Amino acid sequence: MYMFKYVTKRIALMLLTFFIIFTMCFVLIKLLPIPTNVLPGQDPEIVAKTLEGRGWITNLREGKNGVWLYDRVPILEQYATYLKRIITQGDFGIATTYGEYINMPIWEVFKSHLPPTILINIYSTLIGVPIGLALGILAALKKNKWQDQLINIFIILLISVPSVVLALLIQYVLCFKLGWFPLTMSTSDAYFTWPVFRSMLPAVFALCLGSIAGYARYTRAELSEVLTGEFMLLARTKGLTKSQAIRRHAMRNSMVVIFPSILSEFIGVFFGSMIIEKMFAINGVGGLYLNSITFQDYDFFMLLSGFQTLIGLTAAIVIDISYGFIDPRIRMGAK
Amino acid sequence: MAKNTEIQNIPLDKFRFAKGRDLDHDSKFDTKPVSYFQGAFRRFAKNKGAVVGGIVIAFLVLFALIAPFFTPFTPVYYDQMYSYVTPKNNWFAENNMGFWDGGKQKNVSYLGFIKDLAIAQETGRDVIMGGKYEETTDKDGGKLYSYRYDTYFGVGFGKYKTISKEEFEDIQRYQNETGRQVLYPTVKISDRPTLEKNKYDANIYYKMENPKASIIRPKVDAQGNVIANYWKYEAGDVSPLIPEYNSLRIEGENGFTENGKQYFYAYGRKVDGGIEVRAEYYEYYIYQHTQVIKDGIEEPTFWFGTTETGKDIFACLAYGARFSFVFAIGVAVFNFLVGITWGSISGYYGGKIDLTMERIAEIMGAIPTIIVITLLKYHMGRSSHVLVLLIAFFLTGWIGTAGRTRMQFYRFKNQEYVLAARTLGARDARIMFKHIFPNGIGTLVTGAALTIPGMIYTETSFTYLGIINLEAGSITSVGTLIAAAKTSITANAAYVAVFPCMFLVLLMLSFNLFGNGLRDAFNPSLRGTED
Numbered sequence: 001m002y003m004f005k006y007v008t009k010r011i012a013l014m015l016l017t018f019f020i021i022f023t024m025c026f027v028l029i030k031l032l033p034i035p036t037n038v039l040p041g042q043d044p045e046i047v048a049k050t051l052e053g054r055g056w057i058t059n060l061r062e063g064k065n066g067v068w069l070y071d072r073v074p075i076l077e078q079y080a081t082y083l084k085r086i087i088t089q090g091d092f093g094i095a096t097t098y099g100e101y102i103n104m105p106i107w108e109v110f111k112s113h114l115p116p117t118i119l120i121n122i123y124s125t126l127i128g129v130p131i132g133l134a135l136g137i138l139a140a141l142k143k144n145k146w147q148d149q150l151i152n153i154f155i156i157l158l159i160s161v162p163s164v165v166l167a168l169l170i171q172y173v174l175c176f177k178l179g180w181f182p183l184t185m186s187t188s189d190a191y192f193t194w195p196v197f198r199s200m201l202p203a204v205f206a207l208c209l210g211s212i213a214g215y216a217r218y219t220r221a222e223l224s225e226v227l228t229g230e231f232m233l234l235a236r237t238k239g240l241t242k243s244q245a246i247r248r249h250a251m252r253n254s255m256v257v258i259f260p261s262i263l264s265e266f267i268g269v270f271f272g273s274m275i276i277e278k279m280f281a282i283n284g285v286g287g288l289y290l291n292s293i294t295f296q297d298y299d300f301f302m303l304l305s306g307f308q309t310l311i312g313l314t315a316a317i318v319i320d321i322s323y324g325f326i327d328p329r330i331r332m333g334a335k
Numbered sequence: 336m337a338k339n340t341e342i343q344n345i346p347l348d349k350f351r352f353a354k355g356r357d358l359d360h361d362s363k364f365d366t367k368p369v370s371y372f373q374g375a376f377r378r379f380a381k382n383k384g385a386v387v388g389g390i391v392i393a394f395l396v397l398f399a400l401i402a403p404f405f406t407p408f409t410p411v412y413y414d415q416m417y418s419y420v421t422p423k424n425n426w427f428a429e430n431n432m433g434f435w436d437g438g439k440q441k442n443v444s445y446l447g448f449i450k451d452l453a454i455a456q457e458t459g460r461d462v463i464m465g466g467k468y469e470e471t472t473d474k475d476g477g478k479l480y481s482y483r484y485d486t487y488f489g490v491g492f493g494k495y496k497t498i499s500k501e502e503f504e505d506i507q508r509y510q511n512e513t514g515r516q517v518l519y520p521t522v523k524i525s526d527r528p529t530l531e532k533n534k535y536d537a538n539i540y541y542k543m544e545n546p547k548a549s550i551i552r553p554k555v556d557a558q559g560n561v562i563a564n565y566w567k568y569e570a571g572d573v574s575p576l577i578p579e580y581n582s583l584r585i586e587g588e589n590g591f592t593e594n595g596k597q598y599f600y601a602y603g604r605k606v607d608g609g610i611e612v613r614a615e616y617y618e619y620y621i622y623q624h625t626q627v628i629k630d631g632i633e634e635p636t637f638w639f640g641t642t643e644t645g646k647d648i649f650a651c652l653a654y655g656a657r658f659s660f661v662f663a664i665g666v667a668v669f670n671f672l673v674g675i676t677w678g679s680i681s682g683y684y685g686g687k688i689d690l691t692m693e694r695i696a697e698i699m700g701a702i703p704t705i706i707v708i709t710l711l712k713y714h715m716g717r718s719s720h721v722l723v724l725l726i727a728f729f730l731t732g733w734i735g736t737a738g739r740t741r742m743q744f745y746r747f748k749n750q751e752y753v754l755a756a757r758t759l760g761a762r763d764a765r766i767m768f769k770h771i772f773p774n775g776i777g778t779l780v781t782g783a784a785l786t787i788p789g790m791i792y793t794e795t796s797f798t799y800l801g802i803i804n805l806e807a808g809s810i811t812s813v814g815t816l817i818a819a820a821k822t823s824i825t826a827n828a829a830y831v832a833v834f835p836c837m838f839l840v841l842l843m844l845s846f847n848l849f850g851n852g853l854r855d856a857f858n859p860s861l862r863g864t865e866d
Contacts, residue, residue: 017698024702028710160844162792164799164817165836172824172832183825274705274800279821290800293709305706313701 007321014317022306026082029298030075035097044068047096050103054093055081082302093299098292106303110288114270116200117277117284119191121269123204128211129262135212136219141246143224151216158213167206167279174202184281203280207273211265218261222254229253260322264315271311375777378856385852391845395838399660402653406638407631410654410811414635414645416493416616419828420486422640422648431465433483437636438464441484448480449553451489453541453561457519457585458615460488487635492519492537493616499609500578502627506614507582509622516583517618520565520600521611537613540564566601577601578610639834642819643826652834655811662721663790666728671783673729674736679767681737682744689741700734704793707731708802720803721810728790739782743775777857781850788846795839813839 034056048068052060055078057070085091092110095101101109139151158166175183186199226232227250235245270285277286285304292300369377379385423437441447448468455462468482498506506517519540527534528546541561542554553561568574580602603610617635624632639648681692708727715723747753748771756770791813797803798814799821805812813835820832 017701020698021702025706025710028714032713156844156847160847161840162795162843164795165840168817168820168824168832168836172829176824275796278800289705290802293705293802296713301709305703308703309701309706312703316701 003324006324010317010321014313018306018310018313021309022302023079025305026079026302027075029302030078032298034072035296035298050094050096092303095297095300098295098297098300106299109300110285110303110307113283113285113288115189115191116185116282117272117286118269120200120203120207120276120282120284121272122266123200124207124211125265125269127204128208129215129265131208132212132215133219133258135216137223137251139216139220140223140227143227148220151220155213155217155220158209159217163206163210163273163275164279166209167203167276170202170206171279174205185283187283200282203276203282206276206279215258215261219254219258222257223250226250226254256323256327259326260319263322264319267311267315267318271308371777375856379852382852382855384848385856388845388848388850388852391841392849395656395842395845396660399653399656403650403657406647406650406653407633408637408647408650410646410651412630412647412650414620414641416490416620416645417487417635417637417641418643418645419823419826419831420490420635420637420641421828422638422830423487423636424638425634425636436464437485437487438483439486440481442479442481445478445480446550446552448482449555449561450538451484453553454489454491454538456560457540457563458488458491460617461485462488462491488617490616492540492613494535495521495537495611496614496619497606497609497611498614503578503603503610503612505626506612506622507580509626510582514583515618515621516585517614517622518580518582518602519585519613519615520563520567520602521604521613522564523566523601524604526564526566540613566604567598568601570597570599574601576605578603578605640828640830642816642831643822643828644819646819648816648831648834651811651816652813652838655813655816655835656838658805658810659791659794659812660787662725662794663787666725666732666790667783667787669729670732670786671736671779674733674783675740675772675779677733678737678740679744679772682741683748683763683767683771685745685748693741696734696737699731702731704731705797705802708797712802720805724794724797724803728793732786732790735786736779736783739779740775743778744771747771747774778854781853781857784853785846785850788843791842792839 034051045062045068048057048060048070051057052070055073058073059071061069063069082093085093090107092106095104095106095109135151135154139148142148161169171183175181181202182199184199185203186196188196190196227246229250232245232249235249236242240248272282272284272286274286274290276282277284278290281287285307288300289304289308292304421437421439422435424435427434428436441451443451451462454460455466462485464483464485468480471479471481473479509515510517522540526546528536528539528543528548528551530547530549532549533539533551539551539553540563542564544552544554556562566577568577582602584600584602603612605611620635621633624630637647637649639652641647642651677692677696681689681696704727707730708723711723711727712720715726744767753766753770756766761770794803794812795814795817798805798812799818801818803814806815816835817832817839820835823829823831
């Protein structure tokens with residue numbers, strides 16, 4: 001019962017935070033001038049009527065020289081309409097300025113961009129986490145021996161090299177010089193065929209190197225701390241072999257902190273690295289986000305900002321709550 | 336009592352430390368006392384990685400501060416003619432070291448080779464470095480040439496250039512004074528290639544097999560050399576289109592004789608608005624910069640090469656690094672001050688104040704940076720992106736420091752000495768900043784210093800993503816260079832990426848090592864736990 005209360009409280013707090021950020025974003029966006037610019041081939045009346053239909057403007061009338069006049073709707077009223085549409089119809093609006101998707105429902109466009117991002121991140125997680133864990137365990141068990149030193153150098157190098165540089169290096173060496181992979185990801189949506197998979201690989205490598213280093217460092221630190229614990233000595237004293245003691249006591253205890261972060265890594269797959277997506281021209285959520293910023297398509301920006309914030313908050317809360325489940329003594333954020 | 340008062344009259348020098356028995360531990364320590372910071376410094380000095388990191392950081396900062404003074408180039412400078420020229424240092428070039436000499440390995444077919452050879456022949460420059468090349472035959476029987484190619488001299492003449500009459504005369508004066516050949520004989524209009532794309536190419540001075548062809552193939556003599564096709568005129572029979580020329584003439588031509596008649600070459604052609612000349616770009620560049628613009632540039636020598644648009648990478652990197660450091664350190668100091676104030680209040684008073692302040696910080700911290708920067712960018716419209724970045728970092732940058740300060744306060748505020756201070760009547764501000772804060776200062780300063788590479792990295796990422804564009808304000812940063820390097824990969828000019836990337840990697844690496852060392856030094860109990 002206590003657990004239930006704790007979890008509900010944390011989730012409620014998270015939703016509150018999310019709501020505040022989302023509202024702030026909406027208000028700040030709506031304070032900007034309404035984008036009434038008409039693209040070539042568009043009817044100004046349709047543009048104006050669309051905006052009116054969305055509930056952004058009201059009292060639409062035709063002025064002189066075909067200019068459409070309108071009044072602005074109070075922002076909170078707009079917000080109410082916006083939320084109502086989302087909740088009742090799942091309607092996040094339509095693209096108004098984003099060149100290639102004009103007049104298409106944003107949610108549909110967004111959904112079609114999810115698979116590449118998710119796939120690349122899942123592959124990278126599947127490769128990165130086990131290797132990272134293995135390296136970390138090896139380093140902790142061989143602490144201060146040459147294996148540890150080597151892994152340490154590897155970790156500090158990978159953590160220090162910014163992902164821009166790493167991705168650039170991978171692209172240059174693997175794709176351009178050696179020609180093993182295409183320079184950018186294939187635009188085809190047959191994601192599970194070999195050519196498309198192959199074109200994803202450089203991005204996957206660029207992504208997973210970072211998580212390998214992260215997990216190796218984390219595991220090494222955790223495990224080497226646990227290994228010095230008194231209960232390890234007790235385990236050995238009561239007759240366990242070293243490997244038994246490590247497997248049954250040290251590993252499990254070090255997983256208390258590592259497992260939650262693996263969980264949150266899987267939440268994070270929905271929103272990948274924008275840098276990598278841009279570098280390898282991946283047709284994913286990150287690229288969509290960047291383009292919506294350039295095109296100033298505000299509804300797109302709202303949806304993707306909200307999504308990114310939600311992913312970030314969820315990943316954080318999953319860590320906190322799963323701590324509580326794995327080790328009931330820990331109550332993150334409780335008094 | 337009277338007996339006791341006599342003690343006061345005992346002279347000071349009669350007092351001695353009691354020796355013997357078990358009183359020895361009262362003696363003074365022979366060793367010097369080690370203060371907290373001395374101890375920290377000792378521990379830090381033992382950590383070799385951290386010391387090396389510190390030295391590298393010092394070197395990078397020094398580079399950022401001093402390097403701009405060593406180059407006449409600025410980030411605003413660009414020269415399209417010298418786009419993608421490779422790094423060159425005069426000393427290495429003169430001593431034929433084989434690298435850092437502006438050279439580049441080139442594998443081309445015969446046509447590409449003869450083009451370079453023609454420039455070399457006419458100007459006498461080492462376009463094909465050392466005159467060495469390897470000839471191979473590919474499987475189709477075509478000839479392939481591979482050689483080191485001088486990217487500076489390989490520019491050759493570029494396009495025909497129209498200059499004013501005054502400049503034409505000034506160049507002649509300059510030529511006579513310095514003995515450097517800028518102008519070369521020009522080619523008669525009817526002898527030039529006819530297609531639009533080749534028409535203005537001043538590098539084609541030779542006889543062609545077919546002037547109408549899309550790809551120009553030169554005629555060659557028995558030795559495989561191209562045959563010059565200059566515009567010549569007979570002495571005394573000057574075309575009205577040929578301007579007067581009294582200056583250096585190319586070697587072997589001082590009014591040469593052919594079939595008993597004396598001929599001269601034409602060194603220009605009168606056109607509307609001036610004189611069209613063939614000027615060797617290398618010499619013309621020197622003339623331009625030393626005689627006309629006078630901006631301190633003596634020679635086109637780019638230490639780190641140039642970008643696609645012909646910007647000097649060394650200058651861009653130096654100015655960019657300077658900007659990045661000044662910017663990051665400024666923001667870090669400000670955020671440190673705000674963060675410790677916020678964190679101290681929140682941590683010291685606790686309770687409801689703490690809860691509210693924590694919530695605010697938490698919400699601020701949960702907003703992704705990209706949203707903050709984008710919204711600011713939208714709202715600030717035309718104002719400089721530097722300002723956008725500055726405000727974005729001010730808005731969210733202090734949260735980390737505030738959190739760390741709060742932790743330190745929670746750690747120390749219930750200690751006995753704080754209670755003692757309060758009992759003695761110290762006010763809150765005194766307890767906070769005199770008693771609690773100094774205990775955590777090592778950790779806090781380390782934390783703040785470590786935000787510097789983070790900021791540089793964030794700035795780089797956002798410039799790379801194209802959300803922030805510092806170049807618009809004629810400021811350059813390392814990120815701008817890395818964004819430019821992206822296109823250079825496919826242009827086979829990887830060196831564009833090398834220097835900015837190296838700078839960034841060195842910076843991050845040394846800050847990481849340095850920061851870990853500092854943290855371990857200030858906080859020996861945290862040793863080895865890394866996060």
